[in-house]
Amino acid sequence: MAARAWRGLVPGASIIVAALLAAGCAQGDTKMVAPGLPPSPWISRAVPEARGDVKTLPDGKREAVRYRGWTKQDFGGFRTYAYDDPRPEPPPGKIAMPAGAGDPKKGRSLFLNRNLGPCTGCHLIQGNDVWPAGNVGPDLSTYGNRNLPDEYTFNLIYDPRHVFPNTLMPPWGTTGALKPDDIVHIVAFLKTQKGPLPPEPNPERNPVTRPKPVGFGDNLDPTNNPAVLRAESAEALWARKGPAGKACADCHAGGPRAAMKGVAARYPQYVAGYRRVMAIEDFLTVHSPEATGLPLLAEGADNLDLTMLVKMASNGMPVTLDLARPETAAALARGKLSFYKRVGQRAHACADCHTTAGAKGADKFLGGRLLANVEAGLTRHFPTWRTSQADVWDMRKRMQWCMTPLGMNMLAADAVEYAEIELYLTAFDVGKPMNVPGIRH
Amino acid sequence: MADIGRVRIRIPSSIKPGDIVKARVLVIHPMEIVERKDGKPVDKNYHFINRVIVTYLGKEIAQFETSQSISENPFFSFSFKATEPGQLKVTFLDTHGGKYEGTADVKFA
Numbered sequence: 001m002a003a004r005a006w007r008g009l010v011p012g013a014s015i016i017v018a019a020l021l022a023a024g025c026a027q028g029d030t031k032m033v034a035p036g037l038p039p040s041p042w043i044s045r046a047v048p049e050a051r052g053d054v055k056t057l058p059d060g061k062r063e064a065v066r067y068r069g070w071t072k073q074d075f076g077g078f079r080t081y082a083y084d085d086p087r088p089e090p091p092p093g094k095i096a097m098p099a100g101a102g103d104p105k106k107g108r109s110l111f112l113n114r115n116l117g118p119c120t121g122c123h124l125i126q127g128n129d130v131w132p133a134g135n136v137g138p139d140l141s142t143y144g145n146r147n148l149p150d151e152y153t154f155n156l157i158y159d160p161r162h163v164f165p166n167t168l169m170p171p172w173g174t175t176g177a178l179k180p181d182d183i184v185h186i187v188a189f190l191k192t193q194k195g196p197l198p199p200e201p202n203p204e205r206n207p208v209t210r211p212k213p214v215g216f217g218d219n220l221d222p223t224n225n226p227a228v229l230r231a232e233s234a235e236a237l238w239a240r241k242g243p244a245g246k247a248c249a250d251c252h253a254g255g256p257r258a259a260m261k262g263v264a265a266r267y268p269q270y271v272a273g274y275r276r277v278m279a280i281e282d283f284l285t286v287h288s289p290e291a292t293g294l295p296l297l298a299e300g301a302d303n304l305d306l307t308m309l310v311k312m313a314s315n316g317m318p319v320t321l322d323l324a325r326p327e328t329a330a331a332l333a334r335g336k337l338s339f340y341k342r343v344g345q346r347a348h349a350c351a352d353c354h355t356t357a358g359a360k361g362a363d364k365f366l367g368g369r370l371l372a373n374v375e376a377g378l379t380r381h382f383p384t385w386r387t388s389q390a391d392v393w394d395m396r397k398r399m400q401w402c403m404t405p406l407g408m409n410m411l412a413a414d415a416v417e418y419a420e421i422e423l424y425l426t427a428f429d430v431g432k433p434m435n436v437p438g439i440r441h
Numbered sequence: 442m443a444d445i446g447r448v449r450i451r452i453p454s455s456i457k458p459g460d461i462v463k464a465r466v467l468v469i470h471p472m473e474i475v476e477r478k479d480g481k482p483v484d485k486n487y488h489f490i491n492r493v494i495v496t497y498l499g500k501e502i503a504q505f506e507t508s509q510s511i512s513e514n515p516f517f518s519f520s521f522k523a524t525e526p527g528q529l530k531v532t533f534l535d536t537h538g539g540k541y542e543g544t545a546d547v548k549f550a
Contacts, residue, residue, distance in 0.1 A: 223451050223467040229514055232444070 034334070036327030037083070037416060038276045044412035045285035046298035050400070052410045064409055067397075075409045078175065078345045081338045081417040089342050092161040093174035097154040098184055107189025110182050119186070121367045122169070124206060125193055132368030135207035136353070136361040137169060144194040153187045168353070168360060170346035177345055177407070207365035216387060219439040220315070227385035227392045227437035230301075231308035238309065242292030248306075251291065260313035265434055266320055268423045270327040277331045277419045280307045281394055285414055298414040304392050308383050311436035319380055319429040328423070335424030338417060339374075345407025350421070354378070369441070377429040379422060381438025388441050395422050444469050448543025450531060455550040462523045464495075465516070466531050468541055472513040492534040493517060497547070498527040523547050 033039050044051045053065040054074050062074040079087040111119040112130065120130055122137035156163060158173030158180070172178040178186075203209040222228040238248045238256050252259035268279040274286055284303050288296040296303040322328055339350045353361040354374045362373035372378050383394040393401075396418050400410040411417055451465040470490055476483040493505040502521055521529070526548055533541040 221451060221465075222449055223465040223516055226514070229467075229469070 034330060036270055036275075036277060036331040036334075036420075038274065042276065042412075042414070042416050044298070044414055045289075045295070046413040047300050050297075050299035050397070050413040052400075052412045052415070054409060066400075066404065066410065070401075070404055075345055075407045078407055078409075079343055080403075080408050080411060081341065081343060081421065082411060082415075083334075083417055089347060090171065090174055092159045093171065094155060094159060094162060095173065095180060097151050097187075098180050100184065102184040102186070102188025104185070104189040104192045107185035107187070110178075110186055111189060116178060116182075117172075118367070122361075126197065128201060128205065131205060132210075132365070133205070133207055134365040134367050134369075136364050136366055136371070139206075139208075140190060141193055141197055142195040144191045150187050150191075153190060154183055157183045157186060166358060168348065170348065175345045175347065175407070210365065212370055213441065216439045216441075219381065219385070219435065219437065225385050225437060225439045227308060227383065227439070230305050230392055231312055231437060234302070234305035234309040237302055237306055240294070242288070242294035244291070244293035246292050248288075248292065256309050257313045260310045262314050262317055264311040264436070265314040265317045266322070268419055268426055269322060270325055270331060276416050277328070277423050279395065279419055279422055280310055281396065282414045282419055284310075298412070299394070299397060304383055304394055307394060308392070308437050311383075311434060314434045315436060316433050318431050318433055319426060321423070321427060321430055323427070331420045331423055332427060335420035335422070338421045339424050343406070343408045344403060348406045350374075350402075374425060374428050377425075377432050379426045380429045380432055381435050381440070383436065384438035384440050386440060392437065395425075446470065446533070446539060446541035448531060448533065448541055450529065450543045450545040452529065452545050452547065456523050456547060458524065458549055460523050461520050462547070463518060463520050464529060464531075464545070465518045466543065467514065467516045468533050468543070469514050470533070470535065470541075472509065472511055472515060474509055486536060488535060488537050490515065490533050490535045494532040494534070495519065495521075496528075496530045496532070497521060498525060523549075 049065060049067045051065070054062050054076060055065060056062050062076060063072045064074045066072065079085050079089070108125075108127075110116060111125065119125075120133045122134045124130065124133040124135065124139045124141055126141050157178070159171035160167045160169045161171060170177065173180060173183060200206055200209070204211070217224050219225050220228060222232070235256065241247045241250075248256070264280050267283070268277050270276070271278045271283060276282075278286075281298055281303055284296040284306060285298050288294050294302075296306065321332075323332060342349045351360060351374075353366065353371045356362045356373060356375070361371045362375075364371055379395055382398065383392050384398075385391075386393050394413075396413040399418055399421065400413065403410055447469045449467045452462055456462055468490070471488060472490065473488040475487065476485075487509060489509045490507050490511070493503075493507060494501060495503040495505075503519060505517070507515070517531075526546075529545045529547055531543050533539075535541075
């Protein structure tokens with residue numbers, strides 16, 4: 001891992017001062033760091049597939065290490081949330097539209113291709129085979145009626161930021177996700193989308209009339225949510241003595257439910273001993289080895305199960321954050337910056353999909369999935385059972401999953417950057433009751 | 442998983458006489474699956490639940506024969522007609538002689 005230049009994140013004029021001071025410091029001197037950030041690089045204590053590593057193969061190709069079944073593609077060319085990643089957002093690109101006629105048929109299949117956009121993730125088009133389409137972007141079923149110039153449509157797809165600076169549509173051409181020739185085919189296809197539209201055969205086809213998902217019932221019922229059973233299995237871990245001769249139960253008397261009551265409702269929080277913001281998962285990765293000698297690697301099953309057990313002891317209690325503390329306030333501000341930072345090949349920010357202001361995506365369908373709204377609170381039911389994965393996921397794996405299809409190399413699950421984004425998200429949950437483990441698609 | 446044999450039964454909280462009621466039952470059990478060595482199944486006394494007996498008001502109302510194809514911590518759900526208040530009992534028997542019982546009280550609101 002590269003040395004992290006935390007000072008780069010200090011907002012405003014202090015950036016220059018801090019950078020100059022740090023530049024003048026010899027190695028080993030106390031470095032100037034932003035409040036709430038650890039002074040040295042954070043050494044990840046995550047399972048190998050959750051560390052965000054990139055390895056170089058014998059033939060020189062680079063391959064990202066991710067969870068089993070996830071893509072191995074290396075997105076190292078695109079910027080990430082890492083605080084030591086100073087790369088700016090790629091500037092809007094523009095090229096002349098290649099000559100030659102596009103093929104509407106090819107264009108349609110590109111539009112639907114799940115390995116590219118798919119464009120239908122956000123835009124509805126005509127055809128009963130279009131499933132499931134989303135409505136994050138405008139319905140394009142009658143785009144052809146607008147008679148817009150080809151060049152305009154081409155450039156809108158190549159990089160929409162020329163026309164709409166605050167768009168949430170990725171700059172498909174600028175970052176190389178779509179080739180210029182492909183865009184020519186898509187332009188030709190869009191011109192064929194003309195009204196009048198036939199009557200809609202299935203209300204679920206159109207994301208506007210599609211019913212919203214209703215959930216999976218009582219998340220705390222062990223006959224309904226397998227995650228509850230996993231959490232209960234961590235009671236054995238709570239009592240297991242580690243190499244240091246101690247178990248959790250030896251210091252935290254009264255059983256996990258009594259000893260941990262209310263603790264998780266205060267997380268993520270700034271932990272002075274480690275000089276960073278930590279969620280329960282992060283804290284276990286450092287606290288358990290020190291107290292019991294047992295490693296509890298981030299994204300390992302033991303860590304997840306114990307996290308759920310600890311969080312369940314706070315169920316029903318309101319989430320509270322100590323935002324008056326300067327380190328927490330600074331971390332929250334950084335978390336917010338990250339939330340609005342465009343990253344990855346698609347130049348997306350979290351805010352694009354999870355806020356509503358300015359025609360953003362929250363509460364709309366991305367393909368078949370309803371995008372969660374940050375204001376409803378995204379954190380207080382995590383770790384959560386995912387019915388689509390048949391597994392328990394915590395907030396960090398959810399974040400890592402989110403950014404992989406967006407074309408960003410993930411950070412380590414216990415990275416400070418993620419912890420501070422999680423802190424920002426949790427701020428929307430303040431006052432709302434904890435409810436762990438959740439159950440979601 | 443801890444608590445082998447712990448049975449949990451969930452029935453609706455408000456039941457009227459004559460209602461068809463759905464019971465949800467979960468038991469903690471490893472439900473050992475077939476091991477293979479050199480492509481052949483290992484012959485041994487596998488540990489799994491092979492019989493489930495449901496009694497209501499002291500009478501047996503259902504019996505299920507189960508096999509290793511069922512997942513660990515198996516979950517069963519079935520419907521029955523709640524005629525009178527009383528006890529619903531679910532008994533799980535396994536291949537190692539284990540007997541695990543859970544009960545729920547059918548009460549009319």
